[in-house]
Amino acid sequence: MASSFERYQKRRLVFSYVSVIISITLVLFLLGSLGIVVIKSKTVADQFKEKVVLTVYFKDTAKEVEIKQLEKSLALADYTKSSVFVSKEAAAEAHSEEIGENFMDFLGYNPLQNSIDVYLKADYVSPTKTKEISDEIAAKDFVDEVTYDQSLITLLSDNIKKITFWVLVISAVFTVIAVLLINSSIRLSVYAKRFTIKTMQMVGATKRFIRRPFVWRSVRLGILGALLALIGMAVILYYLNETFPEFSLLDDKVLIGALFLGIFLLGVLITWVSTFIATQRFLNLRTDELYY
Template structure:
């Protein structure tokens, strides 16, 4: 096994003919009277090696095999693809940053409004002798629950988007990495819980510090 290779797929002459017929929309085998295509092996490299340097390294390894006569690939296409991916990644990163800022602001404001409606309850508990940590606990637990729920909803939407993308671009299945997906899902849930917990903590603390007459402002 080669550490650069993610997956390989053997393509017989018959399968190659069917695929080409599907692309052309015509039965060229019937027209020619024979199948001119050869057997082949589709090689899918890992993402870290899908650049000219990685492909050249893999090509050099293949050429060491006496059974391999020649290895060709479209270098210009690889360059263009990597440039496009880099540009798209920057755009996506910029939008993601904007969405994160907006999301944090919305979540924080929503939690602050929810805690604001409970400000008299918070102060009443404090006046009867409840400690600050005792008062915070139910609010933070409630915030964590909502953060967890929001993270799960985000994951469901993300999975639906990925499924739709795979139906449109079947080759995306080959690029899947379940380890990375799992990491992304954990990060999404973790961020949701963290934002909710921190926002709740800060909002409750604000009203714990206020004087009674400030609650009416």
């Protein structure tokens, strides 16, 4: 009879450990997946921003050396992702191909101007910074005007701020849920050993001595759950990268590595803190309170 009861207790204990591992794995996997979305949302937003072009048009009186100097300074500027010089002849040819006929045959001359298309780095694509760059370039005597889609930049900035805000809110909510779920699972596993805890305490064991094996056991469960979650994330990342290569999911290796490390440490930290609090609670209970 006693051995049957012991087997039953062991099965309950194993089940509680398995439930803790499953809870940790699922919650950390969801958090990690959300982290990937956060990382790639910034990458996608940056790609959209870096497609915005700032075009510098030169006066017909601009000297070739002035154009070359500005082209070189723009290429070396901190805010420049890339720059392309477009001669008035190349612009006319492209425009003729676009409309399907040579417009210069009607006009008798080429009304277009030499220009430089400047693609800015994502961090500089904002209404304020882009205007500052535009005004700085337009102040040069040989520059006729600087044009860019101001409404598009404003729209991009506003939408990215909104998306970032809600992603952070959802991330915070998921983090709280993760902590609560993992904490609940660990408390249940510690609850199953509450009488053992109190018995050890009654025979003179210190709180630290009693708490240590529970903490380390939970940390090991946290490590196992975190590793399973990371394996799941790696599989999903590989599959999505093979299916949608245009997203370049594996390009941000440093950020992806930091995310994996963060998920692993989060699993360890939550299990450690949750077990510490749970064992401390049962250590502080009176014997008659263990039955409630």
